[in-house]
Amino acid sequence: MELEIFETLAISLGLGLLVGLQRQHDQSQLAGIRTFPLITLFGTISGFLAQDFGGWIIAAGILGLAALMAVANIMRSKTPDFDIGLTTEAAALLMFVVGAYLVLGQTTVAVAIGATVAVLLHLKETLHGIVAKIGQSDLQAIMQFVVISLVVLPVLPDRTYGPYNVLNPYNIWLMVVLIVGLGLLGYFAYKVFGQKSGTVLGGILGGLISSTATTVSYARRTKGNDTSSMLAALVIFIASAVSLLRVITEVAVVAPDTLPTVAPPLAAVFLLMLVLGVVMYLFKGGDHDTMPEQGNPAQLKTALVFGAIYAAVMLATAFAKDQLGSGGLYFVAIISGLTDVDAITLSTSRLMQVGDLEPADGWKLILVAALSNLAFKAGLVGVLGNRTVFGKVAMLFGVVLAGGLLVLWLWPEDFQFPLLGA
Incomplete structure (x- = not known):
């Protein structure tokens, strides 16, 4: 004693x-x-x-x-x-x-x-x-996130409604909080490092905030400016690689028990993108770049739009599974992945967590959506950027698409990474 x-x-x-x-x-x-x-x-x-x-x-x-x-x-x-x-x-x-x-x-x-x-x-x-660097718009972003997470979320009913009994207002808004929180983290990292960030950091921050918005911003900057094509292609590619890492993080938060099965094939594609990114970085030259101004990801309108997309994907997934079987889920993954891979990732993770979808099928849906998103972003570059940057992005994304398809075809059905389940 x-x-x-x-x-x-x-x-x-x-x-x-x-x-x-x-x-x-x-x-x-x-x-x-x-x-x-x-x-x-x-x-x-x-x-x-x-x-x-x-x-x-x-x-x-x-x-x-x-x-x-x-x-x-x-x-x-x-x-x-x-x-x-x-x-x-x-x-x-x-x-x-x-x-x-x-x-x-x-x-x-x-x-x-x-x-x-x-x-x-x-x-x-x-x-x-840090406080001295926070402007009125940054303070507004913080307060909007407080409203989204601490005011709206607690008052929503935690029960299911609608067709197929899959629309839970509380769970839908919880996913909104998760996505807005990830975006806000990247936004404030940009506020601290953004104007000083080089190509690699610009791509990482862009992937955290929004890889699609980063693709649009950098593709537009190359219009009539061939000298920035290599840098723009690299930033777009890094942002897309980080967005895949972000997808794995979302699965870890929503359905942690499925990580031993879901994470390895997604990580394999990420490693392929990492290797390609390193090779491209070594050939980019000594130029540096700065990030375009980033918007506030915590706006209520943005949150409502994502919530609506997520609810629609939940409904579409339930409908496809009921009417078309597992094959219909891939169609939903391709369509929803074109514009927003987060929604299909979260909805698939939720289905895996409650036992309505096997993890061995879930990771395939997520990867299909991610590959669909890559194809969509390549199309954006082709429309908004110059031919040089489109050629580079198309080549890089083409290699990743081929690698992703090989993973879908050859990955062992019963493979698990035991350390992730510890």
Whole structure:
């Protein structure tokens, strides 16, 4: 018992020293390398006492600590360099509670919170720099995502409606949240790196935000400009490769149990695209490129459109399976994959997760949709870009289409990658 007490006190001391080190390095005038360990130990001792005398001990400790900091700030306010920031005060109160939680709660959680406090304090300049870069449109994107995910989603009914009993408003909007969230992640990565991004990073960000939009943007830029054809083709190809990786991520989120079967054949096609991308990058020359301005992916209109597409694909999939059998599902995959591979991926993943579709058939539908999407984007390049970029994209996509068809034909039916199921 005594050993456990000393272990708890040692952890409390270590967390206090960690946060105190950061505050001392930041030249905090209120508390530093000595004060924070005392505060955390104060919380831990209060937690031990609360076990015998009740929770009022912890409440009294918080009030006493708050009063002590108030007196210190009153005295410091008389100095000319007084800083009215409350960061150190908030950290001190939180670390007191962390010290108490080491006794009354879970040690792992307390350590994680203490370490997070230290990291947040250390990242002051970085976080302030990110906030300074956020404009009105970026703030609007964040708030729109909050509405989509935290306002709309919780009020939707979690039950099925309509033909074939497959339209669940909650699940449909949950898929919307997933796709918008992925797009928003890429959008803010673009905001941080976009104007500085080269060809590779531009393709990666484009694939995260929207590979189709990236294809349209870069194809248009080549009209009447042959010098940018190689770069444009490379960015389009990288964005398409990343979109395939994004598809695997969507399957992992919606139907994680199917990954041992679904991920390997999709990953095989991605590796083919990766090899082609590396070879093309080595021959692109020393030119660099910048990304076109990217739109906000969290707009409510965009979310509603995707939700409608996803619901339509769900209905079409159920109809095809009922009326046409498994062969009809491939027709749906080809048609829906032309414009949006995310919808068919999510609907197929949902069917696999609930047991209405075998994973060995599901990955084929997803791959067919992805290959259909590649063909559609090649057509966009042919219409919007110049002949040079179309030739390069058609050659690259043609190799991938051939490789994808070989995977569909030759991949073993019962193959599973065991590590993905661990």
